[in-house]
Amino acid sequence: MTALLPRRGLAQILALIVILAVDRVVSPQFFDLRLQDGRLFGSLIDVLNRGTPVALLSLGMVLVIATRGIDLSVGAVMAICGAIAASLADSHSLPVVLAAALGAGLVCGLWNGFLVAVLGMQPIVATLILMVAGRGIAQLITEGRIVTFSSPDLVWLGNGSVLGLPVPVVIALGMLILTGAVVRGSALGLLIEATGGNARASELSGVGTRAMILSVYVWCGVCAALAGVIAAADIMGADANNAGLWLELDAILAVVIGGTSLFGGRFSLVLAVLGALIIQTMNTGILLSGYPPEFNLLVKAVVVLAVLLLQSPKLSGFAGVAARLRRTKA
Amino acid sequence: MRGLPPVLITAIVLVAGFALCAVQFPNIASTRVVGNLLTDNAFLGIVATGMTFVIISGGIDLSVGSVIGFTTVFVALAIERWGMPPLVAFVAILALSAAFGAAMGAVIHVFDLPPFIVTLAGMFLARGAGFLLSTESVPITAPVYSTVSDFALRMPGGGRLTSVAIIMLVIVIGGALLLQLTRFGANVYALGGSRATAGLMGVAVGKMTIKIYMLSSLLAGIAGIVFSFYTSAGYSLSAVGVELDTIAAVVIGGTLLTGGQGSVIGTFLGVLIQGLIQTYINFDGTLSSWWTKIATGVLLFAFIALQQGLVAFARRPRTKSLGAAT
Numbered sequence: 001m002t003a004l005l006p007r008r009g010l011a012q013i014l015a016l017i018v019i020l021a022v023d024r025v026v027s028p029q030f031f032d033l034r035l036q037d038g039r040l041f042g043s044l045i046d047v048l049n050r051g052t053p054v055a056l057l058s059l060g061m062v063l064v065i066a067t068r069g070i071d072l073s074v075g076a077v078m079a080i081c082g083a084i085a086a087s088l089a090d091s092h093s094l095p096v097v098l099a100a101a102l103g104a105g106l107v108c109g110l111w112n113g114f115l116v117a118v119l120g121m122q123p124i125v126a127t128l129i130l131m132v133a134g135r136g137i138a139q140l141i142t143e144g145r146i147v148t149f150s151s152p153d154l155v156w157l158g159n160g161s162v163l164g165l166p167v168p169v170v171i172a173l174g175m176l177i178l179t180g181a182v183v184r185g186s187a188l189g190l191l192i193e194a195t196g197g198n199a200r201a202s203e204l205s206g207v208g209t210r211a212m213i214l215s216v217y218v219w220c221g222v223c224a225a226l227a228g229v230i231a232a233a234d235i236m237g238a239d240a241n242n243a244g245l246w247l248e249l250d251a252i253l254a255v256v257i258g259g260t261s262l263f264g265g266r267f268s269l270v271l272a273v274l275g276a277l278i279i280q281t282m283n284t285g286i287l288l289s290g291y292p293p294e295f296n297l298l299v300k301a302v303v304v305l306a307v308l309l310l311q312s313p314k315l316s317g318f319a320g321v322a323a324r325l326r327r328t329k330a
Numbered sequence: 331m332r333g334l335p336p337v338l339i340t341a342i343v344l345v346a347g348f349a350l351c352a353v354q355f356p357n358i359a360s361t362r363v364v365g366n367l368l369t370d371n372a373f374l375g376i377v378a379t380g381m382t383f384v385i386i387s388g389g390i391d392l393s394v395g396s397v398i399g400f401t402t403v404f405v406a407l408a409i410e411r412w413g414m415p416p417l418v419a420f421v422a423i424l425a426l427s428a429a430f431g432a433a434m435g436a437v438i439h440v441f442d443l444p445p446f447i448v449t450l451a452g453m454f455l456a457r458g459a460g461f462l463l464s465t466e467s468v469p470i471t472a473p474v475y476s477t478v479s480d481f482a483l484r485m486p487g488g489g490r491l492t493s494v495a496i497i498m499l500v501i502v503i504g505g506a507l508l509l510q511l512t513r514f515g516a517n518v519y520a521l522g523g524s525r526a527t528a529g530l531m532g533v534a535v536g537k538m539t540i541k542i543y544m545l546s547s548l549l550a551g552i553a554g555i556v557f558s559f560y561t562s563a564g565y566s567l568s569a570v571g572v573e574l575d576t577i578a579a580v581v582i583g584g585t586l587l588t589g590g591q592g593s594v595i596g597t598f599l600g601v602l603i604q605g606l607i608q609t610y611i612n613f614d615g616t617l618s619s620w621w622t623k624i625a626t627g628v629l630l631f632a633f634i635a636l637q638q639g640l641v642a643f644a645r646r647p648r649t650k651s652l653g654a655a656t
Binding site for chain 1: 390437441443444446447448450451452453454455457458459461462465574577578581587588618620621622623624626627628630631634635638
């Protein structure tokens with residue numbers, strides 16, 4: 001366990017436990033699980049299931065942020081790939097549908113990576129282009145309608161179950177293990193961190209920084225595509241306007257809560273996914289508590305601020321503030 | 331051959347685009363359409379002016395759309411439910427939004443955090459606060475609203491320059507003067523060039539950061555009031571995604587997102603280009619509104635690629651540039 005969860009994950013685990021405890025207080029049956037028709041039901045499973053899209057997005061996002069980048073377009077990519085999957089679902093077999101949707105995500109990632117790695121654009125700007133245009137493209141695919149489908153294969157991806165767990169959760173777990181095995185099982189993760197730490201120094205010491213940057217954006221696109229397909233499968237339709245709306249912000253938030261610095265240079269996949277779960281546990285807790293969902297944004301804002309202040313390079317405890325105040329006064 | 335300044339390119343794109351539209355739909359070239367263009371994009375022009383300062387200083391402000399939304403709800407509730415006189419409500423919300431911006435600037439400076447993520451938190455906060463006030467659309471019936479909305483200067487050709495458009499033009503011109511002619515403006519450019527250098531040269535970096543974000547939020551507050559004039563209602567979901575339109579307008583206007591270069595006039599032209607695309611789509615009637623997004627995306631790409639080219643051009647080795655000159 002210690003190998004998977006480094007010591008710096010302690011704060012996130014504690015935060016999750018605290019939020020779970022609060023949820024237990026507001027909703028006494030929060031931890032209840034029951035088995036029905038070979039599938040587990042309960043609030044905890046619900047948290048995992050609903051948290052899947054953001055968890056998938058944060059898997060790609062965390063690698064992008066580790067290279068000192070950011071990908072604002074993941075929400076739009078979700079919409080594009082969901083639209084493609086939904087419009088092909090009833091006329092093609094599942095492998096074709098998946099290949100088309102994931103392929104589209106790959107192309108979107110290539111485009112972002114090309115702008116950042118080859119043209120040298122600032123990541124925020126480069127991905128802003130697809131964020132703005134992407135939703136338009138998605139609407140072009142669905143022709144402005146909400147495309148629905150009934151293909152049982154694709155629906156299974158969103159609502160089926162494997163070994164009692166919902167399929168989306170299994171997919172997200174699989175992606176986490178796959179990504180972890182690839183980047184941490186080889187030197188790839190280290191090279192990505194090196195690129196984010198100091199791109200020029202890494203380039204000079206023989207790291208193919210361009211290839212690194214290009215590949216993390218491609219991976220981010222593929223993860224977003226998968227999230228888009230699952231989101232579409234979940235509601236049995238694609239809504240180009242609302243699929244994945246603002247999820248890029250949640251994904252960035254999840255990564256930041258997971259302790260990955262926005263300045264690049266280090267990352268943790270497990271903690272990013274944990275961050276996504278923390279966000280979803282909060283959301284579910286607010287819903288269960290009976291408070292209006294409007295509180296959601298406020299709570300989120302407070303949590304972001306708290307995490308930011310804890311991570312601030314200028315702030316290591318209260319002493320840091322005091323020292324800083326003294327310095328500014330002097 | 332020094333290359334055209336980005337503002338000039340934006341202006342050429344606007345004029346050429348307008349000419350193309352006018353060839354296809356001669357009615358576009360009327361003061362009525364131009365007047366509507368200014369009115370419909372008044373709030374965008376006001377926020378974009380503030381965003382220009384933030385981006386030139388090397389930052390970004392994602393909270394503006396939410397501040398607009400919050401402002402419209404606050405103003406509507408203050409006037410309709412809490413019985414405040416409109417002017418008092420305006421002063422209160424402007425003070426509130428200025429304080430909000432100052433707080434974000436202070437957090438960015440004191441804790442040395444990326445503006446992107448701090449203003450993201452600000453975006454959640456302002457939108458959430460708006461939701462808390464009211465999730466319904468609150469109509470505003472105060473008499474001052476109809477007076478201000480009905481006021482307009484007649485332009486030759488039957489066009490109306492509405493009060494909302496006039497407020498926007500005044501703010502754009504004021505913003506341009508502030509940026510070009512004052513020490514504050516010079517400091518904004520200095521910060522965007524390099525924070526460390528600006529600090530060493532005696533710019534009070536902290537105070538400037540706070541003032542810049544304060545200005546941006548204040549203008550977002552004014553934009554919110556203008557938006558409430560435009561719709562005669564307050565709604566917490568209004569102006570969702572406006573931060574993106576605003577950033578797009580600023581970038582299309584030739585401001586470098588890395589900071590240090592740009593102008594308010596360019597931003598104004600960028601706003602007009604976005605408005606023109608919208609107007610063209612309305613005139614055409616067969617194109618769907620999502621083409622606006624795609625066209626804006628394409629324009630964004632074109633302008634950023636162009637800037638990237640200009641920067642590369644400026645940074646190439648001396649010998650090469652001498653060779654090109656001869």
